[in-house]
Amino acid sequence: MILIIGAGLSGLLIGYHLKKQDIPFKILEARDRVGGRINTxxxxxxxxxxxxxxxxxxxxxxxxxxxxxxxxxxxxxxxxxxxxxxxxxxxxxxxxxxxxxxxxxxxxxGTAHLIDTLVKKLDKNDILLNQTVKHLKFKDNSVQVIAEEVIEGTAVVLAIPPKLWANRITFKPELPINLSEIAKQTHTWMExxxxxxxxxxxxxxxxxxxxxxxxxxxxxxxxxxxxxxxxxxxxxxxxxxxxxxxxxxxxxxxxxxxxxxxxxxxxxxxxxxxxxxxxxxxxxNTFEPSEVYPHQNNGNPIFRDAFFDGKVFISSSEAASEFPGYMEGAIRSANAIAKKIKER
Missing domain, CATH: 3.90.660.10 (Polyamine Oxidase; Chain A, domain 2)
Incomplete structure (x- = not known):
């Protein structure tokens, strides 16, 4: 099962793609609503x-x-x-x-019409709201996500702004230093x-x-x-x-x-x-204080790598190779990650 952290446009679109491929998944969202920075x-x-x-x-x-x-x-x-x-x-x-x-x-x-349409393509139990992910623990053949619930899967997708997961989620083992440092210095659009x-x-x-x-x-x-x-x-x-x-x-x-x-x-x-x-x-769930300049590290190539032996993927508007920060970026990132998951 693929565990997707974040029910914004990128996370929901990955779920939509996985649903079409009959690949099991769960989306965990810290808010009490879906959509992320789409808010109509x-x-x-x-x-x-x-x-x-x-x-x-x-x-x-x-x-x-x-x-x-x-x-x-x-x-x-x-x-x-x-x-x-x-x-x-x-x-x-x-x-x-x-x-x-x-x-x-x-x-x-309204922009939320896109979000609502994607949600309708999923099952109700595919999305878990009010789930603030605090820890990720990696085992030989699985990853454990610890939020209000503890869920185990084969891989995890970080579908929230890099600055948030880098500062707020404890990884065991720890993230590679270069990835952590770049993520903490990545500007979050709208913040x-x-x-x-x-x-x-x-x-x-x-x-x-x-x-x-x-x-x-x-x-x-x-x-x-x-x-x-x-x-x-x-x-x-x-x-x-x-x-x-x-x-x-x-x-x-x-x-x-x-x-x-x-x-x-x-x-x-x-x-x-x-x-x-x-x-x-x-x-x-959007803002994390930091000293970064606008667009800093948006689209950084490191976000397109997989980590922890293919158990961690990164998908967000900020991670996109083109149009980072826009809805287009969130979609491009989601499409690319869904393709990688399918190939694996």
Whole structure:
């Protein structure tokens, strides 16, 4: 049996591949939900709100292939040619025209629609939630995973960010020193991000012929985009907040956001249905403090090796040889590891 640590996109996709090959497996997830850094908020009166992974492009061919295989639709992100721009805290907000952009896309029904579809391809007992893995013990012909439960298998897949397993899981015998050091110095995507979104009963910006796009060098919001659903029947604006604001309280951040969007979009911006934010550094299953620079060691070749005589495989977005950090990277990594497991 293959033991997969992590029920994010990479871990679930490996499970999906193994299921098709009738290779037994279990997925252990520390959270009380699946999806990892894919986190979509749903409600009756607003569109799917993405607090995690959101966009992809034509370059992300293995993601597009998976969506087609699973018959999941996607749509082009609406992008204004004229956008709001704030050069600094003392500068007036301008409207400027930007050159044509390569299209980006979002998954119809929310990014979590991909996660939910993969989960439906598995059996309920294939995934164990609330299982924080603390120890891995290797024997001659097996590996023992010690979490809230103790499970033994033939091999294990580390499908969580490298920094997490390197710092939080005890390996017996210990990890090779070079692998451990590189993993501890690998940047985790989203770990410093703050996503913010506000939903509305109408697309007031569109009705007033104003852009739904904002780029700001002063913040608190640094990027803001039209986040309406694919039918454009439910309405929202969504983007990123300056990560330095994670030291403030939620109410302080909210006040700053409302002040900014009112100044930029007008008084109607105050008439929101919901305000949502996600400070990813507050997520213990994403954030691990370290002194690393953005993208450091993402895609490092060492992550594509097998360890402990083929009992340990590494699969995550950060481990991918191409597009590390993106959903495409998570998928490429999962596809490669599933192929290795099948061959073995």
């Amino acid at each position: 908020i749903y409600g009756p009166n607003y569109p799917p709100i993405e607090m995690g992974a959101t966009w992809f492009t034509h370059q992300h061919k293995q993601l597009l292939s998976l969506l087609n295989e699973l018959e999941i639709e996607y749509f082009e992100q609406f992008m204004d040619r004229t956008v709001f721009f704030q050069a600094g805290s003392t500068s007036k907000t301008q409207t400027i025209e930007i050159p044509p952009q390569a299209p980006s896309f979002r998954i119809s029904g 410093d991000s703050i996503k913010v979104a506000l939903s509305y009963t109408t697309p007031f910006w569109q009705e007033n012929n104003k852009p739904g796009t904002l780029f700001s060098q002063s913040g608190p919001i640094t990027e803001f985009y039209d986040h309406c659903n694919h039918k454009r029947s439910k309405y929202a604006l969504c983007g990123f907040m300056n990560s330095a604001l994670k030291t403030l309280t939620a109410s302080q951040r909210k006040s700053l956001v409302i002040e900014q969007i009112t100044a930029v979009f007008g008084l109607k911006a105050k008439d929101f249905i919901t305000y949502e934010e996600c400070v990813w550094s507050n997520d213990v």
